[in-house]
Amino acid sequence: MERCGLYLGCNIPLKAPDIEQSMRKVFPALGIEIVDLDGFSCCPAWGTAPSFDIDTWLVVAGRNIAIAEMKGVDLMTGCNSCFGVLSEAKHMIEEHPEKKAMVQEKLAKINKTYEGKTKVYHIAHILYKEIGLEKIRKSxxxxxxxxxxxxxxxxxxxxxxxxxxxxxxxxxxxxxxxxxxxxxxxxxxxxxxxxxxxxxxxxxxxxxxxxxxxxxxxxxxxxxxxxxxxxxxxxxxxxxxxxxxxxxxxxxxxxxxxxxxxxxxxxxxxxxxxxxxxxxxxxxxxxxxxxxxxxxxxxxx
Amino acid sequence: MQVETVNLTQKDRKAVLAQMIEKGGGNLTKCIQCGACASVCPVAITGLPLYCKRLFRFLQTGHLEEILDDASSWACVACNRCTEICPRGVDPFHVVFAFRRIQAQELAIPASATTSLMNFYTTGHAVYGDASELRQKVGLDPVPPSTLKYPEALKELQTLLDESPMAELGLF
Amino acid sequence: MVQVGTNPNIELLTYSEVEEVEGSIGNFKVKIRKKQTYIDWDKCTGCGACAEACPAKVPNEFNAGLDTRGAIYIQFPQAVPKKAVIDIEHCLNCAGRKIGTQPKISKKTGKPILAPCEKACPAGACDRSIAWDPEGELIEVEVGTIVVATGFKVMEKERFKEYAPDSPNVLTALQLERLISATGPTGGKLLRPSDGQKPKVISFISCVGSRDQRYHTYCSRVCCMYMIKEARLIKEKYPDIDIYMHFMDVRTPGKDFDEYYTYARELGINIVRGKVGGIEKLPGDRLRVMGYDNDLGKPIEVKADMVVLATAIELPEDAKQLAQKLSLPMDGSGFFKELHPKLKPVETPVEGIFLAGCCQGPKDIPDTVAQAKGAAAAAAVPLAQGKVVIEPTISEVNPEKCSGCGVCVPLCPYNAIKLEQYGDRPRAQIDMTQCKGCGVCAAACPSGAITLHGFTDAQIFAQIEALTKAA
Structure with a gap:
C-alpha cells in the first residue's frame, strides 16, 4: 500500500487536531501517502442516523466510503466509533444486495458511485499489517x-x-x-x-x-x-x-x-x-x- | 391501588414484534434470556435499568408503551461485545438500536441526541465546535477537509437527509 | 472391560483401526489394522518399568494434557490389556539409535549399550534391535453384524476465546475430572495447575459450546449433572472451598438427579442462573468471571482461583472417517444418524450395522448402557435367526438390458449396487439385503434396466393417468 485515504471523523479534527497532525507526520514518514477525503461528513455517529433509520445510516456511510473509492484508495480511520459505524455499514451493504442497490441509487442522485472496492481499516491495522513493526522500529x-x-x-x-x-x-x-x-x-x-x-x-x-x-x-x-x-x-x-x-x-x-x-x-x-x-x-x-x-x-x- | 402482577395475556406481543421487525430488530425472538450479553454490557454494569437482556424480555412479553421513555437504550455504546458472545446469534446491538428507532419515531429522544443530530445536519459533524484556533496552533489548516470546507459536500449530505424518513421528525 | 478381555468368546483388538468394510449383513468382511506397538505383547507383563525409564515428555492424552507421559507408555493404570506401546513419532531414539538397529558395543565392557527402555524391561519384551514393520499387521475378520460405539470427545478450551483459554487455571471439566482422580496427575489432590496451590474459589461454567449457534446447537445432556457431581465431590471433601456454578438452565431429568442437584444447593454450592460472558485475567493467575444472575437481575463478578468449562460433547474426527468406511450417514449435529429417532434408535440405514452410545448423540451412562444392551440384542437377532427379512419393494436389475455403464453405483445411498461380471461384460447387481427401495437407481438408469418392484413405469403411468383424469 502506497496511499491511503485518511478518514478523520469529528473528534480528531475538531477536538484533538494534534492527533490529526501526528498522523499527517508519521504516515508519510513511514512510506504511506495520506489522501484527504475531501467533503467527507460525520460517519454517521451511532447517535445520529443509525439510531433513526438504517437506510440513511448506510447511505451516509456509503457516501464517505465512496469518496475514498472514487479516489481509488482504501480508507483508514483513527476513531474507533467511525471504524465501527463504517465497518458495520459496509458489512450490511455487502451482505444484502437490496441494500447495496438502494445505496447506489441514492448516491447516484448526488453524483457519487459506490461499488464496494474500498476497504475500511483502522489506523492501527495499517501500522501493524501494512507498515509493520520492523519499519516502525527503524524509524x-x-x-x-x-x-x-x-x-x-x-x-x-x-x-x-x-x-x-x-x-x-x-x-x-x-x-x-x-x-x-x-x-x-x-x-x-x-x-x-x-x-x-x-x-x-x-x-x-x-x-x-x-x-x-x-x-x-x-x-x-x-x-x-x-x-x-x-x-x-x-x-x-x-x-x-x-x-x-x-x-x-x-x-x-x-x-x-x-x-x-x-x-x-x-x-x-x-x-x-x-x-x-x-x-x-x-x-x-x-x-x-x-x-x-x-x-x-x-x-x- | 392495584396489584403489580403483569397480566401477560393482555399484552399485544405480535404488534410489538411487528414494529421491532420493521426497525431491524427481528432477532428479538431468538433471545433465550441466557444473560451473557448483560454480563459484559456497559449499560448493565453501570446500573441503568433497561440494558439489552432486560429490554428484550420486556419487548418479548409485549411491553412497549411502559418502557418507551426510558433512556437506557440511548446509553448503548455499540461496543458489540454482546454480538461477539451471544450464543443465539441475536446481535443484541441491532435489537437495542431497533428499539431506539421506535423511540425516535415517538420522539422519546434524549437532548444530547437531538443536539448532535442538529449539528450533523447543519455542519456535517455530529460533534462540532469551532476548532480553527486549535488547528492553527498545531500547524493545520483552520478548517478540516470535510463538509466544513466544501459547501457543495454539505449540500449533498443535506439532500440525502432531507430525502430520508428522518426528515419527517422535524429535528433538523 | 476386564471381563471383556477375559471372555473366551470375545476377541479384543485394541490399538487397532478399521480400514475397510465390505459385504453385507451376515457376511461383512472387515479389514483391521493392528497398529505397530514395537513391543512383544506376549512377553510384556505391564509392569511399567519401561515407561518410568523413558526420558521423552509427551502430553498425556489420558490426563487431558495436564501432565506428560513417555514415548513408551501404558495408556492408563486400568488399561485392558495392560501392555506397553512405543509412540514412535515421539521416541527420542536414545543415543541416536533408531528402532530396528543394533546397539553399539561398549568398548569398556564389551556389552551392548541398551536404550533406557530396553534396560528397564525385565521381561525382554522391549527389544529395539528388531526390525518391526511400521505398518503393523493387517487382518481380516468375517462378521455377521457390527455395532458402532466410537464414543465422543469434548471440545478443547482453546475454541472459547472469551474464557481466557491461555490461562493454566481455566480447565475443561474433563481436565478437572482427571485432577480430582486418585490416578490423576496430582494423585487426587485438588491443586491449581499454575502454582500447585489449593484453590479457594472455583467457578463452573455450563453450556460451553453446547446450545450455542457458534458451535453446537444441541444440549450435551450430561454437563449439568457431572458439573454438580464434581462440585459436590469437591465441596464434601473441602467445605471451605467456595463454589459458584453458572448455568444457562439447570437440566436434571433422570432418576434421582434433581434430588442430587438440590442437595448441592443445601451444601452451600452457589447456583447462579445466567451465562458467563467473559473472563478477565487477574494478577496471581486468578480470574475475574463476568457473569449474570438472572434472579438478582444484575451482572455479577466472581474472583476465582480456578474456572471449569463444561465443554460440549462432539464426535471425534476419526469417527467421521469410520462413518464413511461404513457408508453410514451423519445427522445435522454431526453424530451417526439412527434409522428412526423413535422406532429404530439403534439401527442404521445399513442392514446389520447398529449404534450404541455417544456416537449416536450425547447421552449419560444409564442411557448409554440401556442403548448398548438394545444394540447388542438387535445385533444378535439376525445371527440367531440365520436369515433376514427383506422389504418387498426393492429394486432389481435386468442383466440383459444393463449396459454396465455404472451410473447407478455411486448414486445408491445404501452402497447396495456393484458391477459384477455377467456374460461378456460387468453389469450392475443389487444386494437385496442392502436395498431399501428408494428408487434412485431405477430413475437414473439410462437403459431402463432397473425396476423398482411395485413402481414399474407402467404402474406409475397408470397412477398419473388416474390422477389427471380425476382433475
Whole structure:
C-alpha cells in the first residue's frame, strides 16, 4: 500500500487536531501517502442516523466510503466509533444486495458511485499489517526502553469481528497495540480491565456519572496492577475520556493519581522526533514531563 | 391501588414484534434470556435499568408503551461485545438500536441526541465546535477537509437527509 | 472391560483401526489394522518399568494434557490389556539409535549399550534391535453384524476465546475430572495447575459450546449433572472451598438427579442462573468471571482461583472417517444418524450395522448402557435367526438390458449396487439385503434396466393417468 485515504471523523479534527497532525507526520514518514477525503461528513455517529433509520445510516456511510473509492484508495480511520459505524455499514451493504442497490441509487442522485472496492481499516491495522513493526522500529529517533504503557485499544476495533477486514487473534485479549508499543521499546503489560469499556460515547452523553464508573474502574486496574508511566490508545473517544474524565476524577478526589494519555500516533511521532507543539500539545492531564523524558538526549539513537 | 402482577395475556406481543421487525430488530425472538450479553454490557454494569437482556424480555412479553421513555437504550455504546458472545446469534446491538428507532419515531429522544443530530445536519459533524484556533496552533489548516470546507459536500449530505424518513421528525 | 478381555468368546483388538468394510449383513468382511506397538505383547507383563525409564515428555492424552507421559507408555493404570506401546513419532531414539538397529558395543565392557527402555524391561519384551514393520499387521475378520460405539470427545478450551483459554487455571471439566482422580496427575489432590496451590474459589461454567449457534446447537445432556457431581465431590471433601456454578438452565431429568442437584444447593454450592460472558485475567493467575444472575437481575463478578468449562460433547474426527468406511450417514449435529429417532434408535440405514452410545448423540451412562444392551440384542437377532427379512419393494436389475455403464453405483445411498461380471461384460447387481427401495437407481438408469418392484413405469403411468383424469 502506497496511499491511503485518511478518514478523520469529528473528534480528531475538531477536538484533538494534534492527533490529526501526528498522523499527517508519521504516515508519510513511514512510506504511506495520506489522501484527504475531501467533503467527507460525520460517519454517521451511532447517535445520529443509525439510531433513526438504517437506510440513511448506510447511505451516509456509503457516501464517505465512496469518496475514498472514487479516489481509488482504501480508507483508514483513527476513531474507533467511525471504524465501527463504517465497518458495520459496509458489512450490511455487502451482505444484502437490496441494500447495496438502494445505496447506489441514492448516491447516484448526488453524483457519487459506490461499488464496494474500498476497504475500511483502522489506523492501527495499517501500522501493524501494512507498515509493520520492523519499519516502525527503524524509524525511531528516541527509544522507549524502561517505560511502562497501559494500552487501550477500545471496543469497536475488537468487536464484532465478523464485520472487519483485520481482527485480533483473540479479541478479548488483544495484542496488536501491545506489540506496536513494544516495538517502540516500551513494556505494555496486560491488566485485567484492558478490554473493559472506558464509558465514552453514548454512555457519557446519556449519563455522565455512570460513564465515570467505568473509566474509574479501568484507571484503578491500570494503576494497581501495572502502575504505568502513560496510557496509550488508538481510539480518539477513549483518548478524550481517559484524559478528560481522569482530570475530573482527580479534582473530585476519586483517584489520587494522574497518568498522562497519548494517542499512539502521537507517541510514535514523538519517538520519530517530531515537534511536540504540533503532534501532542492539547490535553487535560499534563504531558510536558513525559514528553520531555521521551525526547531526552540520552534516549536519542 | 392495584396489584403489580403483569397480566401477560393482555399484552399485544405480535404488534410489538411487528414494529421491532420493521426497525431491524427481528432477532428479538431468538433471545433465550441466557444473560451473557448483560454480563459484559456497559449499560448493565453501570446500573441503568433497561440494558439489552432486560429490554428484550420486556419487548418479548409485549411491553412497549411502559418502557418507551426510558433512556437506557440511548446509553448503548455499540461496543458489540454482546454480538461477539451471544450464543443465539441475536446481535443484541441491532435489537437495542431497533428499539431506539421506535423511540425516535415517538420522539422519546434524549437532548444530547437531538443536539448532535442538529449539528450533523447543519455542519456535517455530529460533534462540532469551532476548532480553527486549535488547528492553527498545531500547524493545520483552520478548517478540516470535510463538509466544513466544501459547501457543495454539505449540500449533498443535506439532500440525502432531507430525502430520508428522518426528515419527517422535524429535528433538523 | 476386564471381563471383556477375559471372555473366551470375545476377541479384543485394541490399538487397532478399521480400514475397510465390505459385504453385507451376515457376511461383512472387515479389514483391521493392528497398529505397530514395537513391543512383544506376549512377553510384556505391564509392569511399567519401561515407561518410568523413558526420558521423552509427551502430553498425556489420558490426563487431558495436564501432565506428560513417555514415548513408551501404558495408556492408563486400568488399561485392558495392560501392555506397553512405543509412540514412535515421539521416541527420542536414545543415543541416536533408531528402532530396528543394533546397539553399539561398549568398548569398556564389551556389552551392548541398551536404550533406557530396553534396560528397564525385565521381561525382554522391549527389544529395539528388531526390525518391526511400521505398518503393523493387517487382518481380516468375517462378521455377521457390527455395532458402532466410537464414543465422543469434548471440545478443547482453546475454541472459547472469551474464557481466557491461555490461562493454566481455566480447565475443561474433563481436565478437572482427571485432577480430582486418585490416578490423576496430582494423585487426587485438588491443586491449581499454575502454582500447585489449593484453590479457594472455583467457578463452573455450563453450556460451553453446547446450545450455542457458534458451535453446537444441541444440549450435551450430561454437563449439568457431572458439573454438580464434581462440585459436590469437591465441596464434601473441602467445605471451605467456595463454589459458584453458572448455568444457562439447570437440566436434571433422570432418576434421582434433581434430588442430587438440590442437595448441592443445601451444601452451600452457589447456583447462579445466567451465562458467563467473559473472563478477565487477574494478577496471581486468578480470574475475574463476568457473569449474570438472572434472579438478582444484575451482572455479577466472581474472583476465582480456578474456572471449569463444561465443554460440549462432539464426535471425534476419526469417527467421521469410520462413518464413511461404513457408508453410514451423519445427522445435522454431526453424530451417526439412527434409522428412526423413535422406532429404530439403534439401527442404521445399513442392514446389520447398529449404534450404541455417544456416537449416536450425547447421552449419560444409564442411557448409554440401556442403548448398548438394545444394540447388542438387535445385533444378535439376525445371527440367531440365520436369515433376514427383506422389504418387498426393492429394486432389481435386468442383466440383459444393463449396459454396465455404472451410473447407478455411486448414486445408491445404501452402497447396495456393484458391477459384477455377467456374460461378456460387468453389469450392475443389487444386494437385496442392502436395498431399501428408494428408487434412485431405477430413475437414473439410462437403459431402463432397473425396476423398482411395485413402481414399474407402467404402474406409475397408470397412477398419473388416474390422477389427471380425476382433475
Amino acid at each position: 525511531m529517533k528516541y527509544k522507549l526502553d524502561g517505560f511502562k504503557i497501559a494500552i487501550q485499544p477500545g471496543c469497536h476495533i475488537l468487536w464484532p469481528t465478523k464485520v472487519m477486514e483485520v481482527t485480533e487473534k483473540n479479541p478479548f485479549y488483544p495484542t496488536m497495540l501491545k506489540e506496536l508499543c513494544e516495538a517502540l521499546g516500551a513494556e505494555a503489560p496486560y491488566y485485567s480491565r484492558l478490554e473493559y469499556c472506558c464509558g465514552m460515547g453514548a454512555l457519557r452523553s446519556t449519563d455522565q456519572e455512570k460513564s465515570f464508573l467505568l473509566v474509574k474502574e479501568k484507571l484503578l486496574s491500570m494503576k494497581e496492577e501495572i502502575d504505568p508511566d502513560m496510557i496509550v490508545t488508538t481510539c480518539s473517544s477513549c483518548y478524550l475520556q481517559l484524559d478528560g474524565a481522569q482530570k475530573i476524577l482527580k479534582e473530585r478526589g476519586e483517584i489520587d493519581f494522574t497518568i498522562p494519555v497519548l494517542y499512539y500516533t502521537q507517541l510514535l511521532a514523538l519517538c520519530m522526533g517530531f515537534d511536540a507543539k504540533e503532534v501532542a500539545s492539547i490535553s487535560e492531564i499534563p504531558r510536558e514531563e513525559i514528553i520531555e523524558k521521551i525526547q531526552s538526549e540520552e534516549r536519542a539513537q
